Amino acid sequence: xxxxxxxxxxxxxxxxxxxxxxxxxxxxxxxxxxxxxxxxxxxxxxxxxxxxxxxxxxxxxxxxxxxxxxxxxxxxxxxxxxxxxxxxxxxxxxxxxxxxxxxxxxxxxxxxxxxxxxxxxxxxxxxxxxxxxxxxxxxxxxxxxxxxxxxxxxxxxxxxxxxxxxxxxxxxxxxxxxxxxxxxxxxxxxxxxxxxxxxxxxxxxxxxxxxxxxxxxxxxxxxxxxxxxxxxxxxxxxxxxxxxxxxxxxxxxxxxxxxxxxxxxxxxxxxxxxxxxxxxxxxxxxxxxxxxxxxxxxxxxxxxxxxxxxxxxxxxxxxxxxxxxxxxxxxxxxxxxxxxxxxxxxxxxxxxxxxxxxxxxxxxxxxxxxxxxxxxxxxxxxxxxxxxxxxxxxxxxxxxxxxxxxxxxxxxxxxxxxxxxxxxxxxxxxxxxxxxxxxxxxxxxxxxxxxxxxxxxxxxxxxxxxxxxxxxxxxxxxxxxxxxxxxxxxxxxxx
Numbered sequence: 001x002x003x004x005x006x007x008x009x010x011x012x013x014x015x016x017x018x019x020x021x022x023x024x025x026x027x028x029x030x031x032x033x034x035x036x037x038x039x040x041x042x043x044x045x046x047x048x049x050x051x052x053x054x055x056x057x058x059x060x061x062x063x064x065x066x067x068x069x070x071x072x073x074x075x076x077x078x079x080x081x082x083x084x085x086x087x088x089x090x091x092x093x094x095x096x097x098x099x100x101x102x103x104x105x106x107x108x109x110x111x112x113x114x115x116x117x118x119x120x121x122x123x124x125x126x127x128x129x130x131x132x133x134x135x136x137x138x139x140x141x142x143x144x145x146x147x148x149x150x151x152x153x154x155x156x157x158x159x160x161x162x163x164x165x166x167x168x169x170x171x172x173x174x175x176x177x178x179x180x181x182x183x184x185x186x187x188x189x190x191x192x193x194x195x196x197x198x199x200x201x202x203x204x205x206x207x208x209x210x211x212x213x214x215x216x217x218x219x220x221x222x223x224x225x226x227x228x229x230x231x232x233x234x235x236x237x238x239x240x241x242x243x244x245x246x247x248x249x250x251x252x253x254x255x256x257x258x259x260x261x262x263x264x265x266x267x268x269x270x271x272x273x274x275x276x277x278x279x280x281x282x283x284x285x286x287x288x289x290x291x292x293x294x295x296x297x298x299x300x301x302x303x304x305x306x307x308x309x310x311x312x313x314x315x316x317x318x319x320x321x322x323x324x325x326x327x328x329x330x331x332x333x334x335x336x337x338x339x340x341x342x343x344x345x346x347x348x349x350x351x352x353x354x355x356x357x358x359x360x361x362x363x364x365x366x367x368x369x370x371x372x373x374x375x376x377x378x379x380x381x382x383x384x385x386x387x388x389x390x391x392x393x394x395x396x397x398x399x400x401x402x403x404x405x406x407x408x409x410x411x412x413x414x415x416x417x418x419x420x421x422x423x424x425x426x427x428x429x430x431x432x433x434x435x436x437x438x439x440x441x442x443x444x445x446x447x448x449x450x451x452x453x454x455x456x457x458x459x460x461x462x463x464x465x466x467x468x469x470x471x472x473x474x475x476x477x478x479x480x481x482x483x484x485x486x487x488x489x490x491x492x493x494x495x
Contacts (some may be wrong), residue, residue, distance in 0.1 A: 021057050021065075025429035028059035072114075072472050077441025080442050084388040084419040084431025085178070085226055087256050087278035094349070095281060095342040095358070104183055104341050109333040112320040119337060121318040126344045127293075130274055132266050133347075133355070134252070135265025136295030137275050139274075141335035142305045146253055148330070149292030150184035150220075154329045156271060156296065156303040157218045157247050158188055159217040163325060166245070168217035175425050176225035178251050179388045190217060199423070201227040201381040205236035212244040222251040223264070228366065228385035230257070238268020247271065255279040256435065257363055257386035260356025269298045291339035305330045334465035357464030362387040363366045363437035367441060376454035380426040387435070401457040403428040408475055409456070409467035413449035 039047060059066075075081060081088045085412035099105065103118050113120060125140040141147035146194040161168050171185040174195045182192045195211060198204050208219065221240045231237065238248045250269035256279050258264070258425035261300070264272050267455040284290070296304065306322035308331065319334060350358060363386050370379065380390040393403040407417030407430075419431040434443060454464050468474060 008249045021061050022055040024056060026056045026058055028057060028062055028259065039104075041074060047171075056190050057427060074411070078135055079415055079436075080446050081416045081420045082432045082434055084228070084433040085253070085391065085422065086284065086419065087253075087433060087435060088284055089256070089278075089281055089385075090348065090433040091283050091342070091412070092349070095345040096266055097336045098345045107337065112314055113320075117316060119222035120309060120319075122344050123334065123340060124317055126307070126340055126347075127132060129344070129347050133259060133263070133273070134255070134269075134272060134295050135263030136269075136272070137265075137298040137305060139293055139295045140304045141293045141340055142310065142330050143273065143292040143294055143338055145429060146273055146275040146278070146292040147176060147180040147184060148277075148290075148483040149294045150180055150249070150251070151187055152292075152305060152327070152330050153271040153273060153294050154184050154190070154218070154220075154298075156189035156294075156300050157249065159303050159325060159327050160247065166214075166217075166445040167349075168215050168246075170213075170216050170422075172211055172216055172219040173247075174221055174225065175244070176201060176227055176423060177220060177222045178226060178253055179422070179424075180276065181222070181251060182251075183222040185220060186348055187217075195219075195225075197225075200223070200383060201229050201236060201425075203231055203233070205233040205240050208237050209240040209243075212240055212246065214234055214244060216241070216244060216246045217271075218247040218249050218495075220251060220252060221248040224254045224257050224386040224388075226254075226391050227381055227426070228431075228433075229259075229381060230386055233269045243270065254387065255280055257359060259359040260352055261359050263298060265295070269297075271300055276339050276343040278294035281346040282339040282342040289474040290334040291336050291343065293335070303327055310327060353382070355454075358436040359387075362434070365434040365436065368431070368440075369434060369447060370444055373450055375453055377430065380429065386423040388431055390423070391427055391430040391432070392426055393430065395453070397428075399457045399461045401461050405461075405464035405467065406430065406450075406453055406457075407451050409464045410412050410449060411468040412470045413452070415446055415449055444473055 034041075037190050046116045076090050107116055107119055119399055123141055131137065132227060140152070144154045149417055169191055170193050171190040172193050172195050172441060173185065175198060175463070176197050185192050195203055195207055198207075202225070203221065219237070221231065221234070221237065223234055225231060241248050247270040248268050248274035250264040252264070252272040253275045255274065259279065272295055274280070274293045274295065276282045276293065282291060300326045304323045306326040306327060307319040308321045308323060309317050309319060310321040312318050312320065333335050347355065352475060366385050366389050370385055373391060376395065377391040378394045380392055393401070393406070396402070396406070403420045407420050410417045418433070422431060453464065466475070
């Protein structure tokens, strides 16, 4: 097969896609000739059946193939990537250099503590930094991702109540919370009761008071919420929960709007998770490791996962302390250390003032976009937002254009799409989070693309409905792709 025409976009690619590049005898590696068969060198357990049809290709062809595939992708290294709620911020290359230092990257998980003091010092300092940033008394680095941190926190909440002979059954979760919150509460054995927001998208303390009872173990609240709005009554909400003996779980996924400005622990949070792969610049997505440390106030510290770091009499740090009522280990070893190193580098590079500036710039960028796009796009809530702004597709409906069409058309303009159809409380949601790392020129280019798309929706809606048309692959049937994925290329009949 010499080339590929995108059947839906109708575009002939600039460079033919040749799937069969293999030629007998072609090789990209130079192996020393060894007599005998593989079985002479490997045990039977390591041998597989002979594979018929291994591609025989040169090294340049392999390099070009994978580089071409990488260039078809969108990412923060190639374009503006405004996924709301997920905080797809730039990952500084300096962090990657530090994380690849042999003392971190080559450190075996079973290395004795006395031979890993540098890494342990970093972990101990990171715990202290995170605790200071959010006003928490103790931090565990074990959880491997944000949702894993949520589950860890809710298991601690459960143990805390059980120790008091309190078999509470319910967790309150606002409709504007992150979608993983209900799942984490359910996995911890709780029933979920939804708390509705008011007309301007905020949770009211009085609503929480009416829902509270001696059966409510905790309230899980995201602040700022998924509308990008700061929960103004958070202190009164926490007071209402504590007044009935409940605990407040503070979802820390949106901390990019709070760093250096507000500390959850000072407004009533008892436990929260840090999404290092959102707030603290460690890589996010792609199936790689995340990191979701949890911070707690003093009453919950005895329930933290163990073991925990402590300095021994000889001055060395060791994983030697298991909290008195620990819920136990929640993952193998002590956390995804590579992610911890990157977060440590980010925090130490910026310092307290730098973290505060990052938050203020993120909030400023989001409001810059909010003001520029209001009118052609309808705001979900006409209020000052925090680090992200949310629009609906209401102004587009009359032209037969949907949120998905806007997202697909953005690809033609060279931008990845924002989060779409979330939060669920907003019909046709477009959730845009610019982060603090994008320049005004980049934001202006994105705004210009969004305004152009709004004009296209009114004048030539078919352009959006058929988008994207300038990408290597056109619009796919996403439902079918998810349910019946095609994971390899098959030659057509006769080829």
